[in-house]
Amino acid sequence: MTLQLTVQMAITGVTLGLIYGLIAIGLTLIFGVMRIIQYAHGEIYMLGAYFLYYWFDKWHLPYWAGFVMSAVVIFFFGAGLQLLLFRPLHGKDMLYSLAVSLALIFIISSAGIIAFGAVIRGISSFVTGQIRIAGAEWTFERMVIAGISLVLIIALWFLLQRTKIGLAMRAVAEDPETSSLQGINNRRIHWVAMGLGSALSAMAGCLMGTLMFIVPSMGFLATIKAFMIVIMGGLGSVPGALVGGFVIGFIDSFLTTLATSELAYIIGFVTIFVILVFKPSGLFGQAWE
Amino acid sequence: MNEKSKTLLRNRPSLVVLLWLAGIALLLAFPFLINQERYILHVAIVVFFNICLATSMWLIWSLGFVSFAHAGFMGIGAYTSALFFLRLGLPLWFGVIAGALVGALIAMVVSLPLMRTRAVYFFMASWAVGEVIKRIFAYYRGFFGGWEGLFRIMPPKLGPLDFANRTAYYYLAMVLMVLIVLVVYRLNKTRTGWIFWSIHEAEVLSSHVGIHALKYKVAAFTIASALAAMTGALYAHYHTYINPKSFDIWTSEFALVHIIVGGLSTAAGPVLGAVFLTIIDELLRPTEFYRIVIFGVILILTVLFLPGGLESIPKRLRLRLWKLPEDKDTQKSIAGAFGKGRK
Amino acid sequence: MALLDIQKVSMHFGGLKAIRELDFAVQQGEIRGLIGPNGAGKTTLFNVISGIYLPTRGRFFFQGQDITRLRPHGTAKLGIIRTFQAITLFKHFSVLRNVMVGCHLHSHYSFFGSLLGTPNSLRHERENEARSMEILEFMGLARYKDELAMNLPHGHQRALGISIALAGQPSLLMLDEPVTGMNPEESAAMMKLIQKIRDRGITILLIEHDMKVVMGICERITVLNFGEKIAEGTPEEIRKDPDVHEAYLGGEHYVA
Structure with missing residues (x-):
């Protein structure tokens, strides 16, 4: 393996890791605050990517405005799902919210095929050009995408640590009863967290769609990866999701280049099983329940 | 599980037996009622397979778990039986038993660690098990045929009877379906079922009255997976062709949808759900992707507006139309006597 | 000792x-x-x-x-059988069945006997039911035997918790x-x-x-x-x- 190839794969690994991290942080945020499994998280990611595709490639509107619009629209979409579908089920058996998210997968992914067509498309690049460092191609697009992901993750961290709403979210995640006694409006926090988690996923979809390609069935694969990451990092742990994102990003980048991805999946799922059974809190997180 | 104990021990067994016999008689007569119409027989067979899958999955649910590895075990049965036929030339009769045994063995080994997990963790761990099973079929191309799968898995013969005949296969699938529903129904009605539900309701309490919860969890998972494997064997010899995709998470998820829409609290739920949704599915087949959208909508509507599923409709009707809660008197007496004393 | x-x-x-x-x-x-x-x-x-x-x-x-x-x-x-500070019952079971599950250790339970409904297993279940009714009478809950445990008032739920424990013959x-x-x-x-x-x-x-x-x-x-x-x-x-x-x-x- 040459240095050039290694660097190239590392670049891909970091970029993928950051984007995966974004998806997984959204998922883990939703689980942490509401204790529901948003199984249709990948479908939200797909919707975000298609929004930008239509905005930029079909309607020829500015890329960055579309990126922001996608996040805003999906934020309200996610918040709406929470208010309409998940809130009535709060406090009931976990199976019911699982069933609703399952139904959302059916509806969104099939409606996606009907509306968008089962064709592979790509969001055009917003920037061209590249430089060569250490023999590898460093495209500007890739660097900007990695940078944006990093900025978003830092912004989220800032939001959770330093703002009032972030503090409230963490309080609800920690102990919903105490937080409501302290005057936090749990219901509002729930829809905000759902919206925020969905928006993160949508932005990840936009970035991934620019970097790779988009297709209505892309959601399920993203869900699988997001779950792998979240399980590795520990359900509800944001730093864990980021670290897990890098691990899966690098595995993806190296294994798809060097080995068959089929075996990578088998090993991945066996690892997940072992973690869930013997260390359910994940490698970095704390246990819920 | 809301039914009362008096109907359990002092039920009118003759009536229950009569209902069962009437149902079986109707199923036996069915092919002749429809003039052995091939398409309708096909739908009936698919309904039977879906009932088998949903009912056996429901058995695991009675302990409070949803296994997303269920279709994987169906696949184990299908592949075992197919390989018995293709490699050893042994017909389905051997394959279905071997499939059940292999499925049970793997289920038992897997469930020992798997059953240490709970709730969300169980759901994801069982999903991982299902994925590993499916991807192992895909990965070992030489043995399992890879993503292309296995072909020419012929239906068996029994004396002069050739099960390549669809009516004959209808009866074969029907026997398995009746067997599985009967076993699950009986298990649930008797002390075994109470033990399962007691673990579902309050595991810590059941273990403090001496119930070895892990033992029952492993037993239920093993039995249910073996039943799914038997279904898989019949599935393989019916379609004569299998591939890993037939046994992926979507198959488990559809079985779960059948259970939720049918109802979660008695064995009638999965049966009703599988019958209703499979027929809807067939009717909507020409609409292609719309049928999956409609499936999703039905699921959401059920969860939000009919949380007891189809099986709760008679009770709801009774309450709505006649406004007669069955146990009005006892409810009133309890409320009257203790309504104030409660702290 | x-x-x-x-x-x-x-x-x-x-x-x-x-x-x-x-x-x-x-x-x-x-x-x-x-x-x-x-x-x-x-x-x-x-x-x-x-x-x-x-x-x-x-x-x-x-x-x-x-x-x-x-x-x-x-x-x-x-x-050794215990009750719980936070009331723990089989909430969706009838009162009688709560106690009958409590009988588990002395129920002569066999998997196949129960599945097939053999005369022996039916007889044992009748014995369990009689024993459970006796306990419910002792604890003053006999008249609620068919109520769901979750519908009982608080004090009776505590009594039912003890009935379940007693069924295990501690x-x-x-x-x-x-x-x-x-x-x-x-x-x-x-x-x-x-x-x-x-x-x-x-x-x-x-x-x-x-x-x-x-x-x-x-x-x-x-x-x-x-x-x-x-x-x-x-x-x-x-x-x-x-x-x-x-x-x-x-x-x-x-x-x-």
Whole structure:
């Protein structure tokens, strides 16, 4: 393996890791605050990517405005799902919210095929050009995408640590009863967290769609990866999701280049099983329940 | 599980037996009622397979778990039986038993660690098990045929009877379906079922009255997976062709949808759900992707507006139309006597 | 020989020492009270004895047999059955069925017998039902046998919890706050019932905050504070003990 190839794969690994991290942080945020499994998280990611595709490639509107619009629209979409579908089920058996998210997968992914067509498309690049460092191609697009992901993750961290709403979210995640006694409006926090988690996923979809390609069935694969990451990092742990994102990003980048991805999946799922059974809190997180 | 104990021990067994016999008689007569119409027989067979899958999955649910590895075990049965036929030339009769045994063995080994997990963790761990099973079929191309799968898995013969005949296969699938529903129904009605539900309701309490919860969890998972494997064997010899995709998470998820829409609290739920949704599915087949959208909508509507599923409709009707809660008197007496004393 | 003999048992959760080097013994046939301020380690001790937790150090014996490492279903089999502070029932089962599940250890249950409905298994279930009805009558719940457990009023739910435990035919019954949330009449009735249970030859170990109950029915009382035993003796002795007064009145603890 040459240095050039290694660097190239590392670049891909970091970029993928950051984007995966974004998806997984959204998922883990939703689980942490509401204790529901948003199984249709990948479908939200797909919707975000298609929004930008239509905005930029079909309607020829500015890329960055579309990126922001996608996040805003999906934020309200996610918040709406929470208010309409998940809130009535709060406090009931976990199976019911699982069933609703399952139904959302059916509806969104099939409606996606009907509306968008089962064709592979790509969001055009917003920037061209590249430089060569250490023999590898460093495209500007890739660097900007990695940078944006990093900025978003830092912004989220800032939001959770330093703002009032972030503090409230963490309080609800920690102990919903105490937080409501302290005057936090749990219901509002729930829809905000759902919206925020969905928006993160949508932005990840936009970035991934620019970097790779988009297709209505892309959601399920993203869900699988997001779950792998979240399980590795520990359900509800944001730093864990980021670290897990890098691990899966690098595995993806190296294994798809060097080995068959089929075996990578088998090993991945066996690892997940072992973690869930013997260390359910994940490698970095704390246990819920 | 809301039914009362008096109907359990002092039920009118003759009536229950009569209902069962009437149902079986109707199923036996069915092919002749429809003039052995091939398409309708096909739908009936698919309904039977879906009932088998949903009912056996429901058995695991009675302990409070949803296994997303269920279709994987169906696949184990299908592949075992197919390989018995293709490699050893042994017909389905051997394959279905071997499939059940292999499925049970793997289920038992897997469930020992798997059953240490709970709730969300169980759901994801069982999903991982299902994925590993499916991807192992895909990965070992030489043995399992890879993503292309296995072909020419012929239906068996029994004396002069050739099960390549669809009516004959209808009866074969029907026997398995009746067997599985009967076993699950009986298990649930008797002390075994109470033990399962007691673990579902309050595991810590059941273990403090001496119930070895892990033992029952492993037993239920093993039995249910073996039943799914038997279904898989019949599935393989019916379609004569299998591939890993037939046994992926979507198959488990559809079985779960059948259970939720049918109802979660008695064995009638999965049966009703599988019958209703499979027929809807067939009717909507020409609409292609719309049928999956409609499936999703039905699921959401059920969860939000009919949380007891189809099986709760008679009770709801009774309450709505006649406004007669069955146990009005006892409810009133309890409320009257203790309504104030409660702290 | 003591029925239950606890020798130098400690239970630590990370840095928290919930129980420290606890020694105490319960004699056959007594009603023993276990009291102490909140957080003294009483329920933790129940969880250790019944097998939910493995103690960090120490051992304990039941009828001379080492049961330190047994899980709940194992201790139940030997005859140690407990109730829970937070009411724990099979909520969606009928009252009668709650008790019939409680009969598990003595139900002659066999998987295939039950599946096939053999005459033997049907006869055993009829016996279980009769035994369960007897317990419900004893506990004053017979008329609610067909109600769902979740629909019972609070006091009756506590009584049902004890009925389930009795169905396991314990030799040591551990009650965790049996009268909490009851009004004075209900609580007086429960005291009588507990004494009647003891008169049937069942030893009782009981955690309770209601001093009237504890002082009224316990023959001996053990007092815990911060995981340590600070006093043991008859109700009279405990009432006069300065350490107990200190534990309850000194510091910020409320009077239980």
